[in-house]
Amino acid sequence: MSERVLLIEDDPELAALVREYLAGRGFRVEVRSGAQAGLARLREGGVDLLLLDVMLPDGDGFDVCREVRSGSDVPIVMLTARGDEMDRIVGLELGADDYLPKPFNPRELLARMRAVLRRRGAGAGAEGRLRFGRLEIDPEARTVTLDGDARELTGHQFDLLLALARNAGRVLSREALMQQVRGQGVEAFDRSIDVHVSRIRAAIEDDPKHPQRILTIRGVGYVFSRRQDD
Numbered sequence: 001m002s003e004r005v006l007l008i009e010d011d012p013e014l015a016a017l018v019r020e021y022l023a024g025r026g027f028r029v030e031v032r033s034g035a036q037a038g039l040a041r042l043r044e045g046g047v048d049l050l051l052l053d054v055m056l057p058d059g060d061g062f063d064v065c066r067e068v069r070s071g072s073d074v075p076i077v078m079l080t081a082r083g084d085e086m087d088r089i090v091g092l093e094l095g096a097d098d099y100l101p102k103p104f105n106p107r108e109l110l111a112r113m114r115a116v117l118r119r120r121g122a123g124a125g126a127e128g129r130l131r132f133g134r135l136e137i138d139p140e141a142r143t144v145t146l147d148g149d150a151r152e153l154t155g156h157q158f159d160l161l162l163a164l165a166r167n168a169g170r171v172l173s174r175e176a177l178m179q180q181v182r183g184q185g186v187e188a189f190d191r192s193i194d195v196h197v198s199r200i201r202a203a204i205e206d207d208p209k210h211p212q213r214i215l216t217i218r219g220v221g222y223v224f225s226r227r228q229d230d
Contacts, residue, residue, distance in 0.1 A: 008038035034060030
């Protein structure tokens with residue numbers, strides 16, 4: 001069954017190009033030209049991935065992302081003509097899974113979409129739950145709980161946490177982490193890793209400003225720390 005993609009984009013030429021390209025590669029694409037129409041379609045359900053433009057005629061893509069994340073974990077790839085790195089960081093902090101600046105090559109968009117969907121759909125087979133004291137990670141259900149309470153993470157953040165937990169006690173560089181969750185090398189100091197780790201800490205640490213579980217090893221990367229109560 002082909003994946004269902006919702007594209008919220010007000011540029012009709014770009015929307016038509018993306019829809020045609022993705023349709024030729026097995027995706028079912030619906031287009032909405034504004035924030036409110038896009039949110040209305042999302043509320044109907046049945047969307048496997050959201051392609052979200054930042055600049056929309058009736059709203060801000062960041063606000064759309066925030067609202068979507070308040071009640072849905074649908075994968076989000078943000079698109080923008082603005083090249084400011086801060087826009088990218090803001091989008092990731094709000095829960096986007098990836099971010100692609102315009103103009104972009106449709107093949108790169110396709111690769112990023114497939115990577116996001118692959119991460120989201122990658123089950124852990126027979127792998128059991130990982131327990132670390134009060135923290136529990138279920139690779140098959142892709143859930144995280146602390147003291148039995150569910151913690152919300154995007155698909156990309158869950159994969160980062162899982163990669164760290166599977167390598168508990170081992171220091172992983174940013175590049176090693178990205179290779180594990182994306183399957184390809186990226187810049188070793190890609191700041192998106194830091195943004196996602198910050199969001200994970202906010203979800204699982206008692207005091208995110210003084211983390212005890214995910215530690216930063218300056219100049220190297222991160223380590224998932226085992227504790228005496230594990």
